[in-house]
Amino acid sequence: MKNTKYDIQKGLTFVELMVTISIIFVTSLIVAASYPSIQKELAIYRTAHKIAQDLRRAQTAAMSASCSSCQIIFDINQKTFYQVLGELVNLEKGVEFTSLFPTSHLTISFSPPNPTTFINDATSGSEAEITITNGIRSKTVKINNAGRIQIE
Numbered sequence: 001m002k003n004t005k006y007d008i009q010k011g012l013t014f015v016e017l018m019v020t021i022s023i024i025f026v027t028s029l030i031v032a033a034s035y036p037s038i039q040k041e042l043a044i045y046r047t048a049h050k051i052a053q054d055l056r057r058a059q060t061a062a063m064s065a066s067c068s069s070c071q072i073i074f075d076i077n078q079k080t081f082y083q084v085l086g087e088l089v090n091l092e093k094g095v096e097f098t099s100l101f102p103t104s105h106l107t108i109s110f111s112p113p114n115p116t117t118f119i120n121d122a123t124s125g126s127e128a129e130i131t132i133t134n135g136i137r138s139k140t141v142k143i144n145n146a147g148r149i150q151i152e
Contacts, residue, residue, distance in 0.1 A: 101127075
């Protein structure tokens with residue numbers, strides 16, 4: 001007895017094949033068209049996390065006493081790079097600093113062995129904010145005198 005409902009020899013019709021190819025093609029066009037905006041969106045997230053990672057790296061260096069005063073220096077006049085432990089770090093293409101708080105020249109230092117966190121030479125009562133933008137979206141990296149880092 002032949003089961004016609006599940007006949008393997010039938011295969012795909014030309015119309016079914018063309019519909020499947022059309023769906024794949026349209027989906028590919030949508031992804032390709034939005035690729036530049038996706039890249040810009042990811043660049044701002046990567047940069048914010050890179051800044052937070054560099055802050056943690058300086059904290060770790062201070063805890064291991066590999067530097068006497070581990071510093072990260074930000075300057076609003078230098079919108080595309082900052083300095084970590086004596087080396088320059090470039091921001092991703094299209095991302096720049098828009099504001100620094102509390103001043104336009106921000107120095108965050110970690111002093112061993114605890115490490116004690118200094119924000120512009122103050123050890124208490126202050127919080128630093130580093131705001132970056134890619135022209136579409138902004139992110140803010142915050143650090144307080146206790147050394148707590150957060151991204152908003």
